[in-house]
Amino acid sequence: MESSRVLTGSHREEAERSGDRPARAAGIADLYDAHGAGLYRYLLAVLGSAQDAEDALHDVFAKLARHDLARIRDPQAYLFTAARRQAVQVLRERSRRRDHEDATSWLDVAVADPADRALALDLDRALGQLPAEQREVIYLHVTEGHSFREIASACRIPLNTAASRYRLAIAKLRSLLEGGE
Amino acid sequence: MPDQTRWSEMTDAEIEGLIRRLPVKQPAAELRGRVLARSAGATHRPPLLRPAIALGTLVVLIALDLLTLGAQERRLAGALPSAGAATIARQPDEADSLRDLKDVGMPYLSARLHLTRSDGETYWQLRTRLLETGEGG
Numbered sequence: 001m002e003s004s005r006v007l008t009g010s011h012r013e014e015a016e017r018s019g020d021r022p023a024r025a026a027g028i029a030d031l032y033d034a035h036g037a038g039l040y041r042y043l044l045a046v047l048g049s050a051q052d053a054e055d056a057l058h059d060v061f062a063k064l065a066r067h068d069l070a071r072i073r074d075p076q077a078y079l080f081t082a083a084r085r086q087a088v089q090v091l092r093e094r095s096r097r098r099d100h101e102d103a104t105s106w107l108d109v110a111v112a113d114p115a116d117r118a119l120a121l122d123l124d125r126a127l128g129q130l131p132a133e134q135r136e137v138i139y140l141h142v143t144e145g146h147s148f149r150e151i152a153s154a155c156r157i158p159l160n161t162a163a164s165r166y167r168l169a170i171a172k173l174r175s176l177l178e179g180g181e
Numbered sequence: 182m183p184d185q186t187r188w189s190e191m192t193d194a195e196i197e198g199l200i201r202r203l204p205v206k207q208p209a210a211e212l213r214g215r216v217l218a219r220s221a222g223a224t225h226r227p228p229l230l231r232p233a234i235a236l237g238t239l240v241v242l243i244a245l246d247l248l249t250l251g252a253q254e255r256r257l258a259g260a261l262p263s264a265g266a267a268t269i270a271r272q273p274d275e276a277d278s279l280r281d282l283k284d285v286g287m288p289y290l291s292a293r294l295h296l297t298r299s300d301g302e303t304y305w306q307l308r309t310r311l312l313e314t315g316e317g318g
Contacts, residue, residue: 028220040208065220108204120203142200177188
C-alpha cells in the first residue's frame with residue numbers, strides 16, 4: 001500500500017464535474033502511479049501468480065473507471081479493498097476449479113544480493129507454499145510494515161486473528177525452511 | 182533443498198529482517214499502459230442515468246411485447262371461422278353437461294358450485310343438499 005503520492009481531491013472532482021474524459025483518464029493514471037505498484041505486489045503476494053495479479057489489477061482499475069471518482073474519499077483504502085475483493089474472487093474461482101499451482105512470492109530473487117540469493121530462493125519457495133491468507137499477512141506486516149491493527153482493519157478481521165495468523169504463518173514458514181512438511 | 186542448518190540457526194526476527202531486506206518484484210512497465218487503456222474504455226455513468234436507461238429498456242420491451250401479441254391475435258382472428266347462429270343453438274344446456282360429471286366427485290362439486298354460486302348457495306349448502314338428495318338439482 002504505497003502512499004508516495006496523494007491525488008488531490010480537486011483534480012478528481014474537476015474531472016467529474018466537467019465530464020472531461022482526458023481529465024478523468026489523468027485522474028485514473030494518477031491513481032495508478034500512486035498505488036498501482038503496491039497493489040500489484042499485494043495481489044502477487046496473495047495470488048502467487050504474476051498473470052493472475054495483472055488480470056486482477058486490470059479488473060480493479062476497470063471497476064474504478066466506472067466509479068464516480070469524486071466520491072472516493074480515500075483512494076488508497078478504496079483500491080486496497082477493491083484489490084482484496086478481486087483476489088478473494090480469483091481464489092474462490094481457483095478453488096472451484098480445483099487448480100493448485102505452485103505460487104511465486106513477491107520477492108525478486110533475480111536481483112537479490114548474491115550473498116542472499118540462496119536464502120532468497122529458499123524463502124521464495126517456502127512463501128509460495130503458504131496458504132494465501134498467511135502470505136497476505138506476512139506481506140502486509142513484514143514487507144509493507146503495517147501493524148496488526150492496520151491489517152485487521154484493512155482485512156476486516158479481529159485483531160487477535162491477524163496476530164495469530166501471522167504467528168502461524170511464521171511457524172509454517174520456518175518449518176518449510178527447515179525442511180519439514 | 183533449503184539450507185536447513187542455516188535456517189534453524191536463524192531467529193524469527195532474522196527471517197523477518199531478511200524478507201524485509203530482499204528486493205520486491207515490480208510490475209512490468211507495459212502493465213501501466215494496458216491497465217489504463219482498458220480503464221479508458223470503461224465509462225462512468227451518473228447515477229440518474231442508470232434508472233433512466235432501465236426505464237427506457239422496460240418501455241421498449243413492453244411495446245415489443247404488445248406488438249407481438251397484437252399481431253398474433255390478428256392472425257388467430259383471421260384463421261378462426263366466425264360462430265354462426267346454428268353453432269350457438271346447438272350448444273348443450275350446462276346442467277346436462279354437468280350430469281355426466283356426477284360420478285367424479287369433487288370436480289363435479291366444484292363445477293356445480295361455480296354454477297350455483299350466483300344463486301347465493303354456498304359450498305356447504307350445496308354439499309349437504311347433494312348428500313341428502315343424492316342428485317345435483
